[in-house]
Amino acid sequence: MKSAKKILALSLATATMMSLAACGSNNSAGEGTSDNPVTINVWAWEPTLTPVAKAFEKKYPNIKVKITNAGTAQKEYTAINNALQASKGAPDVAQIEYFAVPQFVLQNSLKDLSEFGADKFDGYYTPGPWASVTYGGGVHALPIDSGPDAMFYNKEVFDKAGITEAPKTWDEFYEAAKKIRAIGGYITCEPTNVAVTEAWIWAAGGKAVTSQGENITINYANDPVAKKYYAFMQKLIDEDLIDTKLTMWSEEWYKALDDGSLATITTGAWMAAMLKDGVPTGEGKWRVSNMPQIDANTDGNGEDGGSSLAILEGSDKAAAAYKFVEFAAHDREGVKIRIDKGQFPADTETMADESFLTKTDPYFGDQKYQDVLVEGAKKVGDQWQFLPYEVNARTTYGDYVGKAGTGELTYQEAINQWQESLIQYGSGQGFKVKEG
Incomplete structure (x- = not known):
């Protein structure tokens, strides 16, 4: 696999290295403290991440989250690649669908979240999403939803x-x-x-x-x-x-x-x-x-889809960025906000929750539609x-x-x-x- 990985990475390898100073500010610690508050830039198209960011900022007042819709799916990926090639403008965090994770991994564009303890989450997520974000070893993102x-x-x-x-x-x-x-x-x-x-x-x-x-x-x-x-x-x-x-x-x-x-x-x-x-x-x-x-x-x-939150390799605010990623994808408060807004989970705990399965929604004529979606998830x-x-x-x-x-x-x-x-x-x- 090494030869394929090297060749596929070649077009962006230089840009990725140069982006080490492009994704964030000059705060080298990147933690987000009262003395050194930070703003992390998040590229995502999914609307439920906005209320998640508001809740996160209440919990972490020294970290502000700026969410930008850089386009849905492929449009965002093109924008990320362009930013990496230009050595400026890349986000700290990006929403990436599972199918796209391997290509970014092969480009050496995503940070391994194992250094923050994300490798301990095996078993928390359903097998498909977890397998996608751990492609090639390491944990390259955390799942935020799934798409049966x-x-x-x-x-x-x-x-x-x-x-x-x-x-x-x-x-x-x-x-x-x-x-x-x-x-x-x-x-x-x-x-x-x-x-x-x-x-x-x-x-x-x-x-x-x-x-x-x-x-x-x-x-x-x-x-x-x-x-x-x-x-x-x-x-x-x-x-x-x-x-x-x-x-x-x-x-x-x-x-x-x-x-x-x-x-x-x-x-x-x-x-x-x-x-x-x-x-x-x-x-x-x-x-x-x-x-x-x-x-x-x-x-x-x-x-179809389902997506994750990844930290770009060049982010100099990775510690603060990870706090947001973990809050949105693993913290029960963050997960619940997105589920209550209609997103479909990637974690086994929510998918087995009776209150989730029997929930109705007037938008869908008070149908217990989550039941239908979980049934579909079991048939994949x-x-x-x-x-x-x-x-x-x-x-x-x-x-x-x-x-x-x-x-x-x-x-x-x-x-x-x-x-x-x-x-x-x-x-x-x-x-x-x-x-x-």
Whole structure:
């Protein structure tokens, strides 16, 4: 693995070293005391971290937290890399999804939190998130949530379209899509979102990547389950049953969710908090169900996201930064704030809490939706692996699959081309990559 790690790290190794003076202020201790108060810079897109920061500042009055939304997911990662390359402007703490942790680890960009005692938290978090933040040894971040997939749907739109219950299979999803299109809306959007693609294939039992050290086999193009998904998406595109113009997280996307012209989102459990924040007028309209299955004989699930808080290697306020990370991710007060705001936990204690499982929410029509999400968490298959350069893969996905939305390529043709680009990129980074 050393050769791949060295090559992948090369583009940012110099910038990372130079960033040692870029992430923080001139307070070398970085502790945050009455004599030397500090402000830590946190880049995060998740809204529930704002009330967490307020509670943290009450507990640690000598540490101020400045939260900046530098963009969601890939946009933030690009901004971090740009800041590292420029040797200035990088944050002390960054929210990083689990799939992206390996790439930042290989770039030597994240601090090992074991020096602060984080290695003692094994067992506190569910296995998947903990395995993600401990990739390659050490503890490179602390989990703050997890993302078992679910379908969030607008019951008001479903009722108007004559859909009496959430679709349980792909065929039922297709039939529901036709009914919603008949009243002028779309059941879902954007076939170019790789996280959504992976979620459906993962839930159906597919496996697109096998990664062992520097040896990688990529099988997005030929996995039998994946091929069925591409054919399914192609049918939705051909029959104009999916909105190919909307982009997830855009202002137009939120507007479509608000006015009912977009009826569902298939994504991670964390969407409960994002939906309430982004579409406040939707209270009482939305519900949560398990992911549609490839057929009636399948009962699986995947994960979409879930994220952690990491400290950039160059932060000179790491001690103060860790106090915030630990408060948000491990301290019961910090964890409870986020859970009460609708986030889905990564820790076993919360997930087994009866009050959490039976909690209702007027936004979701007083549905015990956490029960549904925990059920989904138990069904997540362990077969899925991410590429060690997943950030690159997700960044380029739309360049190819976007052509399927415009009709320039079929979905399968677009995937074929994307896979070839992944093989070439990985080989160029020193990995031994082959097609499955």
